[in-house]
Amino acid sequence: MLYVASSVFAVLMGIGVIVIRMKASKKPTSVKKIILPPVFMSTGALMFIIPEFRVSLMELLEAMIVGMLFSILLIKTSNFEIRDQQIYLKRSKAFPIILISLLIIRIIGKGILSSSIDVGELSGMFFILAFSMIVPWRIAMYIKYQKLSRELGK
Template identity: 70%
Template sequence: MVYISSAFAILMAIMALVIRMKASARPVSTKKIILPPLFMSTGALMFLFPVFRVTPLKLLEAVTVGLIFSIFLIKTSNFEVRDDQIYLRRSKAFAFILIGLLVIRIAAKLILSSSIDLGELSGMFFLLAFAMIVPWRISMLMKYRKLKNGCSDMNFKHI
């Protein structure tokens, strides 16, 4: 089961890279920044089932690691103005960071799966991912609004 979920994680990472590359070709909007964590939040329903519940200490560990990982995503997500529109700037570092995080995640899953129940480990990785995406998207929203407000003052022409 650990190998199947790891293969699924690899497919999801590839999909995230493709989506990120396509996203940089279209203008950004508040909705495009906010919706992914909202959609992901429905995954918290997994905690209705006891098999996925984690102890407070494991919750703290997962959230802390997620917050640390979010720093890398925040640092590599920037915007640029093109044709009077705001776009996400492509970053070569983003792909390497995403792959690095995936390798760390798979290694941690293989190591921890021998000592932590698979359901509880799944809950921890959901918390890690959610704690990573929320600050990243909040940061993106703040950068986007700052740029948008600055551009509307200058009518997008001087940037």
């Protein structure tokens, strides 16, 4: 039951990200819009105060490596363009496909791993995976944004 509920929640979050991304391409972006999501997400690390969510060093490293590898796909599909002397996030047809694919991989992985890893530890690992994916992605976006910003002379 918990697996199904968390999978449904993950799908809804994925749909939300796709919708937000599509809306974001219609408005100019800013440093704040790039940096704030990982800052807000970092509060989720408070889950590790509770012992059931703590992971071993090996689980931490595994989740971080997988997250960083997944971030490569997001980095490749996140580009900016200059329109009307402002910087916009470019719409990518591949982004929703990649996001849905990552979501499916996550759900399958969670199903497989839930039989051998405690649900609390697994939750901790998936938080680490997501955070390790969003931070490099947003750093890359920030670098790309700054490059275009310098071109505009801002």
